[in-house]
Amino acid sequence: MDTVTSHPLGHFPQLATTDPDELLTRISGLFSVRSIDFPDERHRFDARLNHCQIEDVGLTYARYGAAMNVLVDQSDYFLQGFPLRGGGDAVVGRASGTLSRERGIMGGPGARLQIRYSSDFEHLIVRINPLGLTRKLSSLIGAPVDPPLHIEEGIVSNDVQLRFLDFLIGELGRPSTTLSPILLSELVQAMMVAYLCNSQHNYSQRLSEGVAEAAPWQVLRAEEYIRANWYKPLTIEALAAVVNTSVRSLFHSFRRSRGISPIAFARRVRLAEARARLVAPGEDTTVTSVAFDCGFGNLSAFARYYQTSYGELPSETLRTAHRHTGQWGSGQRASSV
Template sequence: MGGSSFRTGDVDEARQEIGARYYANTLDVIDTRGRPFAARLDTVRLGPLMIGDVGCGTDVRMRFGELGAFHLNAPQGGTMEVRQGRSGRRLLATPEEAMLLDPAGETFLDRWSWDCRSLSVKIDAAALRDRLEALLGRPPGGRLTLGTRLDITRGPGLSWVTFARQVAAGALAGDGLAGHELVARPLQEALLNGLLLAAEHPWRDELAHPGGPARPAPVKRATDAVRACPEHPFTTTELAALARVSVRRLQESFRQYVGMSPMAYVREVRLERVHEELRAGDPDGLSVGDVAWRWGFTHPGRFAAQYRARFGETPSRTLRG
């Protein structure tokens, strides 16, 4: 983990730096009172998260494509006005209420006020979903979407934002302990866990009040192997060997603790990876067939049917956005 600070009064330099650290963008000054543009980016990369303290010193607007990641904006002062997706629903981030943006949907920051310095956190979508599965002990069985509003005046929202700021401040100050591998990984998991407990989503109550049986070690060994390399041509026999149990025991354990067979789980993980790649891909430079093949689907017709049954649309529709 390493921190980096950047300052500039040049709009083009700021646009490029925000693109390098977060997302490609257009950036325009819309201030009418002559305030000078003065961008600041103090950022820390922590595995699947980019945590930043960001401001522009004057009123600006920005435009992004699809973010491809979850994103949280939590102002310390001022406001941010954003529209996202086809509906164009307006979101407002304030010092009392942070906004959470979805990976999908074109994003417009209509006004970033001159006095708004914001905690700006980019969260890798696949990493957050993997963390949710690890906490649930099974695949979520649906697309992970987060509520767009997060109360940061109290409770879990305030705790999470405070924690994220502390982690970033420690890294920027050269905190050697926070940068140590033994500490960095637990910090990543704690931040992902905390966001899943703080934000609204269909599985939050289950996470807040866990009650089901823990996933046993053989099942965890098998699911970890699949998630690490889902494109591998796994067989039930190979997974049983990795889990160090018999095929029959593995199948029974998967039915009990995962709710599906081992090979159905392999297919589920592969479909998720295809979905994520298509959603983030360029329709002009990406082939559905190539993506499916890369993740282990060798029968195009069967893949298309499974994909549509899982996500309610064709793979080409996902790619076109």
């Protein structure tokens, strides 16, 4: 977890302050924090807050530099905390327990949280918009969410989501890199699915039940939609709506009939588009621009997928194409990916 523990979300600074009132003003808007106090005056308060909002998901990193007590009253969002350093304890609704690297807070709208942080405490917080999470859940179960989603509040193991969060924050922290909006949107969709599948709530049983088969025409229609919309962020809600089935049924049938998931199929379509652009490049075509335009934010991953599919690196394809067209000038070079 080196990525997460080294200045996470450093590209998204929100606040650096030694004024507790300034911190309270900022976090009260983000997390419905009602009060903070400092039981030990021996440590100098020195807070830092980084925050990134991507569609329905907010990611926050915070440290405080002093032991701190926090009261969150009637949170408006679904929340999950991921302690990185230090420790503490919390009362979440009727549950209580200690906070550590392996265990963090889980709560939802209406939750009341009483939290004590140690002076060296640092953590990440995932905040999810209730409307967005409800839409995601509805697409997964293939039915309206009624009654409303209710998360079982408490102190929970967070190892599974922390691994995913480590990857997402690593992508956001890459120097001088602008992430493809396609990739970002799909990572956020996956983050919400991970939250729903790794928490206990009143729809957990529905998510774990067996799924009905989607008809073969639905798989074909999903493929057509992906081919026509590969350049857009592909959401599971959109695919399910197009073929008139639940997301889980579509994924199950797609894997059963094609041997891969719809997302893997979309990656194949995007790789084919990337190859077409590299085989017939313009004067300004680069591996980086092609990867970004085709929805790949990680050049190493793009090169790996491309080489597995076509037996050569994308830079080799581009180099060969320039040689054949005579566009390769003495001052131009292909990257090594």
